[in-house]
Amino acid sequence: MEENSVRDRFKEILDSTVIRNYDSPDENNAKIKDFCQKVQELKPKRLFRYRNFSDYTVDALKKDLVVSSKPADFNDPFDCLIQVDPDAIINDIINPQNRWKLQKWLDYNPKLVEIIPKKNLKKINALLAMKDTTYSNFIQKRIPRFRLHILQAIKQAKEFLRTYPHIACFSETPSSPPMWAHYADSHKGFVLEYEFQDYFTPCLNCKNECVFRHYELLYPVIYTKTRFNAKDFFSSYWSQIILMNAPVKVFIPKDDDLAIYKVLIHKSKDWEYEKEWRIISHCEAYPMIKQRPTAIYLGAKMKNANKNYLIKIARKLKIKTYIMDIDITNTEYKMTPKECKSYRV
16 A cells, blocks of 8 residues: 555544543444554554664664654654644533533532532533523623633643653655654664564553553554644543542543544644654653664764674674665665675675
8 A cells, every 4th residue: 555545544544533431331442443453454564763873772772672752852843732723612612502511521420529519519500501592691701711721721731742642753764865864863873674563552451541551552644734623632631621630530521532642643744755653652651662673774974883883783683784875876866775794884
């Protein structure tokens, strides 16, 4: 399957899959299983990771570790940056047809209802029972206060997405000159090759009670001309903020558990040449993934001493080594990996 058709197919799968945490567990488990299986079928046989040459990256190579990063450290300021229109959120609040969400909070949290002061509970029930026009007018008068809360929550959601997820980035090609320039120290670094077709996230075997533990976490990036609308993610996040200090454990109804992934894998078409895939983890237990590379590619401008050092490590790990060659007779701007069969260059 061609690269563009893979991303188009993945977008179709992602857009059509909605996991509501308040639906039946059997229904959700069936959806998750189907989603993971479809994503698994789209994986390329090999993916590549561009690295600079440093003690840190070489140590990770020796230990078979794929080290993730936080989005705050990415070079694109738009990467994983939330996009939410406060007016759209306010319009949802004003719309009386959306009162069912407040009712769901109450239905799913009887212990919370028990500790709400009777005076406040009476006001909430009165709000739910109002005629549509009366409800809209009542909320309209309180919009300035709501707007302040929403703007503050958007700032918090922005920081959450920039500092919470762990993301490891890969490319479908080891031969991209811009990628070598941007992510491999101007061709003085190296690229690691991994086979991921049979890879399953360690989250699948995790025993922690985490909503993400069943998901396949390796996804292709979707490149778009306009930024992804993160309204669904923000609605759930804002609910968490509102109830985070509740004295009892609360259940927050979410309209889509995949909403956070949908935010984290959309990127500007300006970066389409990267042909990127991402492993996304939400757990502090997995900032590093144990995975041995199958080959290493040495940059065209890498120092010979560094090349020889990595060749030695590759021999120990029993993985192939390639050197990126630039043929001066070639009319194309193209690099060719040539296998290195000797112990030194």
